[in-house]
Amino acid sequence: MKDNERPIGILDSGIGGLTVVRRMQSLLPGEDIIYFGDSANVPYGNRTEDEILALTRKMIHFLAGRQVKCIAIACNTISTLIQRLRAEAPCPLINIIDAGSSCIAEQKLPQVGLIATEFTVKMGAYDAKIHSRAPQCEVFAKGSPRLAALIDKGDFDDDAINAEIREQVGAILNRAPVEHLLLACTHFPLVEDNFRACYPQLKLIDPADQEAAYMDRLLTEHHWHNAQERGTFSIYTTGDPAVYARVAARLGLRRPEVCEHAAL
Numbered sequence: 001m002k003d004n005e006r007p008i009g010i011l012d013s014g015i016g017g018l019t020v021v022r023r024m025q026s027l028l029p030g031e032d033i034i035y036f037g038d039s040a041n042v043p044y045g046n047r048t049e050d051e052i053l054a055l056t057r058k059m060i061h062f063l064a065g066r067q068v069k070c071i072a073i074a075c076n077t078i079s080t081l082i083q084r085l086r087a088e089a090p091c092p093l094i095n096i097i098d099a100g101s102s103c104i105a106e107q108k109l110p111q112v113g114l115i116a117t118e119f120t121v122k123m124g125a126y127d128a129k130i131h132s133r134a135p136q137c138e139v140f141a142k143g144s145p146r147l148a149a150l151i152d153k154g155d156f157d158d159d160a161i162n163a164e165i166r167e168q169v170g171a172i173l174n175r176a177p178v179e180h181l182l183l184a185c186t187h188f189p190l191v192e193d194n195f196r197a198c199y200p201q202l203k204l205i206d207p208a209d210q211e212a213a214y215m216d217r218l219l220t221e222h223h224w225h226n227a228q229e230r231g232t233f234s235i236y237t238t239g240d241p242a243v244y245a246r247v248a249a250r251l252g253l254r255r256p257e258v259c260e261h262a263a264l
């Protein structure tokens with residue numbers, strides 16, 4: 001198989017990364033995509049660094065075994081560990097934090113709210129990257145210990161989801177009257193309607209668009225674009241494939257040719 005015909009790998013702790021697949025399919029329709037979501041071990045955001053690294057290495061190994069030409073780390077929590085993962089990866093990796101922070105820096109915002117997992121907030125990777133490019137931008141970050149896991153269940157319990165959004169975003173707004181909120185966890189754009197219902201005045205930013213643009217650039221650099229018109233889509237998960245098929249349809253993704261349970 002020629003290098004440009006090899007698939008792209010996309011990985012996430014769970015279903016959240018399907019929000020990144022949505023942007024990749026729309027910008028790069030010819031690419032074959034293999035997605036891995038580790039729902040059996042979600043939420044990563046409440047785990048230790050060593051646990052996250054060990055689980056992610058297994059996902060990378062799984063995707064490398066399927067001959068991917070590169071991997072997009074969709075998960076923000078995993079992306080905080082990009083340096084260590086890159087040092088040992090068998091193929092180029094891109095990550096969502098570089099994409100999300102450059103998107104904030106380019107908009108030259110005076111301040112931004114950021115909601116993520118507790119791990120992502122604790123690691124401070126967004127703050128550091130935003131400040132290196134936009135020192136004037138104040139970042140008001142808040143971690144949610146519950147929202148990603150609630151969403152990963154796939155039953156979209158509006159009452160529980162809205163209560164958690166109000167608690168965490170309310171805490172940000174008590175600190176500063178931000179107008180923009182970065183959804184710095186891939187699971188959160190799945191419930192952007194809930195964010196809008198709770199806080200209609202906030203402008204939501206989803207870094208997935210920018211990550212797809214980063215992938216486009218990487219493929220250009222390596223002459224790796226797949227020239228076919230329409231790529232295939234395969235989903236593997238340690239969780240329930242039926243939830244993935246349902247969420248993929250909810251996001252308007254292409255119907256996956258493969259949607260299977262897999263062990264890590």
Ligand code: DGL
Nearest residue numbers: 013043044045076077186
């Ligand atoms: N999807 C992950 C992220 O973007 C978080 C979910 C989790 O805690 O596993 O950070």
